[in-house]
Amino acid sequence: MAAWASRVPGGPDGRRTLWTALVDRAGSGLWAAVSVLYFTYVVGLSAAEVGTLAAVSGAIGIAGAPIGGRLADRLPLTRVLIALQVLRALASLALLTTDNYALLLAISAAGSLGDRAANVLTKLYATRVAGPDRIRYLAVNRTAANVGWALGGLAAAAALTVGTTAAYQWLLIGDALSFIGAALLTLRCNEPPSPSRTVATSAGPVPTAKPATPWRDRTYLTYVATETVLFLDDAVFKVGLPLWIVHVGAPHGLAPLLMVLNNVMVVALQVPLARFGATTSAARGLLLPLSAAFALGGATMALSATGGTVLATVCLTASAVVFTLAEMLHATVSWELSVALAPDTAQGTYLGVHGLAQSAQRSVGPLIVTAAIATGPAGWATFGTAIALTCAFQHRLVRAAVARQALSVPPVTVSEH
Numbered sequence: 001m002a003a004w005a006s007r008v009p010g011g012p013d014g015r016r017t018l019w020t021a022l023v024d025r026a027g028s029g030l031w032a033a034v035s036v037l038y039f040t041y042v043v044g045l046s047a048a049e050v051g052t053l054a055a056v057s058g059a060i061g062i063a064g065a066p067i068g069g070r071l072a073d074r075l076p077l078t079r080v081l082i083a084l085q086v087l088r089a090l091a092s093l094a095l096l097t098t099d100n101y102a103l104l105l106a107i108s109a110a111g112s113l114g115d116r117a118a119n120v121l122t123k124l125y126a127t128r129v130a131g132p133d134r135i136r137y138l139a140v141n142r143t144a145a146n147v148g149w150a151l152g153g154l155a156a157a158a159a160l161t162v163g164t165t166a167a168y169q170w171l172l173i174g175d176a177l178s179f180i181g182a183a184l185l186t187l188r189c190n191e192p193p194s195p196s197r198t199v200a201t202s203a204g205p206v207p208t209a210k211p212a213t214p215w216r217d218r219t220y221l222t223y224v225a226t227e228t229v230l231f232l233d234d235a236v237f238k239v240g241l242p243l244w245i246v247h248v249g250a251p252h253g254l255a256p257l258l259m260v261l262n263n264v265m266v267v268a269l270q271v272p273l274a275r276f277g278a279t280t281s282a283a284r285g286l287l288l289p290l291s292a293a294f295a296l297g298g299a300t301m302a303l304s305a306t307g308g309t310v311l312a313t314v315c316l317t318a319s320a321v322v323f324t325l326a327e328m329l330h331a332t333v334s335w336e337l338s339v340a341l342a343p344d345t346a347q348g349t350y351l352g353v354h355g356l357a358q359s360a361q362r363s364v365g366p367l368i369v370t371a372a373i374a375t376g377p378a379g380w381a382t383f384g385t386a387i388a389l390t391c392a393f394q395h396r397l398v399r400a401a402v403a404r405q406a407l408s409v410p411p412v413t414v415s416e417h
Contacts, residue, residue: 298384
């Protein structure tokens with residue numbers, strides 16, 4: 001255990017944040033698995049009302065990323081994170097107090113705001129506490145989060161065998177308690193140094209330059225737009241694979257097995273793969289194999305519809321493997337480039353805008369994937385090719401920025417110790 005702990009970048013604060021990720025995601029796994037069922041069977045909402053609730057709260061939650069990033073550039077990061085965890089806990093508990101649809105919308109939106117903001121600030125904290133080892137640390141953090149998510153999902157599955165109203169309510173309470181636990185763990189973390197916040201004294205000059213803003217940075221905004229496309233692997237697993245399994249007549253039980261395969265691969269391989277994107281130029285280089293992975297994933301999805309059940313099962317499993325590989329490669333690339341392209345004095349604000357990409361994908365991703373399904377095999381081939389071309393475009397887009405950094409910053413490799 002001591003040897004493992006010594007290999008985690010960020011020292012004691014880095015290790016505490018791993019426990020925070022584990023606890024946080026375990027609670028999220030409890031709730032994500034049963035949220036639709038809770039609103040349907042406990043609250044009594046119709047399918048249309050549940051869908052509207054998710055869509056509206058998700059759309060409002062998009063603002064959480066830039067708001068959280070902006071606050072983190074002006075206030076102590078740990079205090080903002082604690083406040084967000086408390087907000088998420090209160091929102092979860094508040095859902096137990098009403099069946100009024102308008103109130104449920106407002107409460108869900110508040111929780112969504114907190115969730116999106118906390119995701120961005122967790123990444124920012126890791127960037128500051130781990131320093132040059134941020135890529136390895138974020139990979140370890142993502143592994144811990146996936147373990148927590150799996151534990152929460154297993155606990156929710158066990159609770160669903162009971163199926164009573166009380167069981168659903170206790171799962172929601174467990175979700176709230178996980179956020180309280182995450183807040184208490186964050187309370188023990190030290191505030192990392194922030195280049196965006198300086199203390200002015202009477203003896204020193206008063207800063208006059210305006211802080212950098214991503215909203216005027218065309219390269220960064222274009223980069224964020226391409227990131228929205230590259231995050232579509234999330235929609236493939238949540239929507240595309242389950243629906244396509246039904247469409248091609250593969251065994252329905254394959255869907256959860258492929259989700260388990262995805263989770264196991266991320267836990268086992270995310271940290272080893274992170275070493276290949278340890279520098280900004282290396283991360284940019286990964287965009288080329290990432291492009292190939294997306295193209296191959298689309299091709300195998302299309303091929304799964306051209307034969308019988310056996311071919312469909314083999315091709316769908318291959319698609320899950322390839323899209324999971326793409327997910328892990330993109331995570332490494334995205335972590336590094338989103339930070340490297342941001343000025344040190346406005347990291348929070350820039351990462352907040354970068355968080356819009358994943359939020360936007362959650363809204364448009366299901367629509368794009370269902371369009372590919374409706375189009376058939378050609379739709380999946382086009383889907384994979386379009387994302388592959390976006391990877392190539394991003395590779396060219398960030399070239400100048402990566403070259404500038406190579407001239408001004410000495411290369412840093414990920415420590416294996």
